[in-house]
Amino acid sequence: MKTEWLNRGVFVAFFVVAAAHMPAPVAAQESPVDYCSSCHSALDERLSAPVTAFATDIHSERGLTCVSCHGGDATAAGLAGMDPAKGFVGKPGAEGTPEFCGRCHSDAQFMRQYNPSIRVDQVAEYVTSVHGRRLAELGDTAVATCTSCHPAHSIRPPTDPLSSVNPLNVAETCGACHANTEYMAEYPIPTDQLERYRRSIHWEMMSVERDLSAPTCNDCHGNHGAAPPGISWVGNVCGQCHSVMTDNFSQSRHAQTFAMLGMPGCATCHQNHDIVRASDEMLGLGEGAVCARCHAAGDTGGEAATAMRSLIDSLGSSFEAADSILGLAEQAGMEVSEAQFELGRANNAAVQARASMHAFSVEAVREDVEEGLGITLEAHQRGQDALAELQFRRAGLAISVTIIVVLIVGLVLRIRQLEHKRRTT
Ligand code: HEC
Ligand code: HEC
Ligand code: HEC
Ligand code: HEC
Ligand code: HEC
Ligand code: HEC
Ligand code: HEC
Ligand code: HEC
Ligand code: HEC
Numbered sequence: 001m002k003t004e005w006l007n008r009g010v011f012v013a014f015f016v017v018a019a020a021h022m023p024a025p026v027a028a029q030e031s032p033v034d035y036c037s038s039c040h041s042a043l044d045e046r047l048s049a050p051v052t053a054f055a056t057d058i059h060s061e062r063g064l065t066c067v068s069c070h071g072g073d074a075t076a077a078g079l080a081g082m083d084p085a086k087g088f089v090g091k092p093g094a095e096g097t098p099e100f101c102g103r104c105h106s107d108a109q110f111m112r113q114y115n116p117s118i119r120v121d122q123v124a125e126y127v128t129s130v131h132g133r134r135l136a137e138l139g140d141t142a143v144a145t146c147t148s149c150h151p152a153h154s155i156r157p158p159t160d161p162l163s164s165v166n167p168l169n170v171a172e173t174c175g176a177c178h179a180n181t182e183y184m185a186e187y188p189i190p191t192d193q194l195e196r197y198r199r200s201i202h203w204e205m206m207s208v209e210r211d212l213s214a215p216t217c218n219d220c221h222g223n224h225g226a227a228p229p230g231i232s233w234v235g236n237v238c239g240q241c242h243s244v245m246t247d248n249f250s251q252s253r254h255a256q257t258f259a260m261l262g263m264p265g266c267a268t269c270h271q272n273h274d275i276v277r278a279s280d281e282m283l284g285l286g287e288g289a290v291c292a293r294c295h296a297a298g299d300t301g302g303e304a305a306t307a308m309r310s311l312i313d314s315l316g317s318s319f320e321a322a323d324s325i326l327g328l329a330e331q332a333g334m335e336v337s338e339a340q341f342e343l344g345r346a347n348n349a350a351v352q353a354r355a356s357m358h359a360f361s362v363e364a365v366r367e368d369v370e371e372g373l374g375i376t377l378e379a380h381q382r383g384q385d386a387l388a389e390l391q392f393r394r395a396g397l398a399i400s401v402t403i404i405v406v407l408i409v410g411l412v413l414r415i416r417q418l419e420h421k422r423r424t425t
Contacts, residue, residue, distance in 0.1 A: 179192075249265070289309075
């Protein structure tokens, strides 16, 4: 198209003109006429769509106009308003886009007038990403640029549910390319990340529970520095949120060995995109146990796996036993709510044991399990006591009923005796 507008000379001229206008970005809005919008509204779909879409764009909401980005002269009624000599830039093209947006977004002083806390590192980060580097170094225009993730004219802040970069929409935004086998055909990487992510516990938490603290693509890959996490820092990625597991893991024998073997830390056992809810079945040497992939009954790791599993299982069954005896007592009308509350604390010990498992040391797990067993055994005892007291009360009740019956019978006999005496006297 009008690529001649995009040559470097014009771009530099645009920067100069734009910079001169910078301190008063809202001036254009105050101008009574905006021929850019009025003329464009009357044109074909390609040329009018930006006007329609722009109404709800964050830039429009902040008082920016067509000219803020594209330059030119909004007060000129004809095509003359789009004169490159007036700083006009049409479509920046993929290569020009980072600077096009960065003109404002990398300018801390300018951006602070609008939002004192907004980051101004998007371009700086972007150029370090696989996307940015391929664009700059190889001229690969199929990678994502600013407008692939923030569609021009309908840009909204990440907090807006309709934004392409709202946490609930990011996967779809990345998937537009990464799940498109045709689009990605030239590249040697898989195209199943979206499909697998959609099966993960993280997506379930996010989409079903609306728990926005669960990660989507950019939480693991960075917003702008999108890169595949290297083997050495996969743990850091997960560690942003699962810090206890990560601390334990990084002190374990596995951390070093896995790094040496080129295995991706947490993802070795949990996958990266289709991470599912963990279960005790993953531990040990049985079916579905991850440890069995590398360990056998004869080696130290295998023995540890079996030992940790039976410790965690013992806590589980002790918990169930205590829970059911307290349930019986409750059904019989005994007051055991405090004991039930206390028993709940054993769950914390189980959670801790599963976290300690990540140090891959049997002792650490044993410590947590024993603390849990202390709680479950105590609760079990209180359940038994409650049932014993119930029996005692029932026995007591039977005795008092008997005494009352005996008393009544005695009383009746006595009355009859007295009546008999009166009649005979
Ligand atoms: C009198 C009508 C009119 C006015 C006023 C006008 N434009 Fe245009 N604009 C057009 C037409 C027609 C085209 C298509 C030109 C072409 O494709 O050769 C166009 C194209 C564009 C393009 C796309 C260029 C490309 O590379 O494809 C942009 C961006 C644009 N205008 C922005 C603006 C801005 C900003 C203003 C105000 C400063 C403005 N226009 C004023 C009619 C107008
Ligand atoms: C935040 C910056 C920004 C603002 C404000 C903005 N644009 Fe754009 N516009 C762009 C970018 C970037 C592109 C190139 C889009 C792309 O490559 O996908 C573009 C492309 C266009 C095109 C070409 C569309 C096409 O599909 O070929 C037109 C026409 C246009 N803009 C008109 C306008 C008009 C009219 C306004 C004001 C209502 C406006 N723009 C406001 C950034 C902006
Ligand atoms: C003329 C200066 C300017 C240009 C050029 C510009 N922006 Fe902006 N942008 C702003 C301002 C000002 C805001 C409002 C910041 C605020 O109030 O939070 C904003 C807001 C945003 C936001 C929402 C940020 C938030 O969290 O609120 C995004 C996303 C964004 N711009 C992306 C882009 C992209 C992508 C481009 C290039 C196509 C671009 N901008 C070009 C000035 C600009
Ligand atoms: C691969 C997709 C992608 C690309 C490319 C991209 N962004 Fe973003 N951007 C995001 C995501 C995702 C967020 C939301 C971050 C969040 O939730 O806080 C975001 C947020 C933003 C924000 C809001 C403030 C912030 O930093 O959180 C601005 C401004 C922004 N991007 C501008 C840009 C600019 C300018 C470019 C081009 C240099 C760009 N983005 C390129 C995905 C992208
Ligand atoms: C416009 C299409 C497009 C969009 C949108 C897009 N990407 Fe990409 N991405 C690519 C292309 C093309 C590559 C280069 C593939 C390669 O490196 O072989 C790439 C590379 C990557 C890589 C490096 C892969 C590797 O092993 O080399 C990661 C990670 C990545 N993208 C993550 C993301 C994330 C996260 C998002 C969304 C926030 C996203 N991408 C959005 C097109 C896109
Ligand atoms: C929980 C963290 C996490 C989330 C969420 C996540 N990724 Fe990844 N991703 C990773 C890790 C870790 C790797 C590196 C895997 C390795 O080295 O084995 C990776 C690798 C990649 C790669 C390189 C090619 C490949 O498949 O190995 C691409 C592209 C990618 N992810 C895109 C995405 C997209 C798109 C999304 C969202 C739909 C996403 N990722 C969500 C952690 C995540
Ligand atoms: C942005 C925060 C965040 C990141 C990054 C993250 N997760 Fe999660 N993860 C969560 C949340 C929130 C949940 C759901 C709540 C829970 O059960 O802990 C979860 C759940 C899980 C579960 C299921 C827990 C269970 O109860 O069974 C596993 C396993 C998991 N994540 C592993 C990982 C791995 C491995 C990585 C790195 C590749 C990772 N997570 C990255 C936040 C995160
Ligand atoms: C050698 C295999 C292995 C590695 C490496 C590993 N995990 Fe686990 N992970 C497990 C097993 C097995 C379980 C299930 C334990 C159980 O339920 O008894 C688990 C459970 C979890 C859980 C759920 C805990 C709960 O309360 O149910 C989370 C979260 C988790 N892992 C995160 C991580 C993170 C983060 C990393 C990296 C720092 C990591 N894992 C590394 C094997 C592993
Ligand atoms: C991807 C392969 C792999 C998986 C899966 C794996 N391990 Fe390991 N593990 C190793 C390697 C390799 C070593 C180091 C052996 C050495 O240094 O002699 C090791 C060492 C250990 C050690 C220390 C043994 C010692 O000699 O001190 C323990 C304990 C252990 N693993 C437990 C587990 C448990 C429990 C699981 C399942 C939750 C598991 N491992 C899963 C490969 C694995």
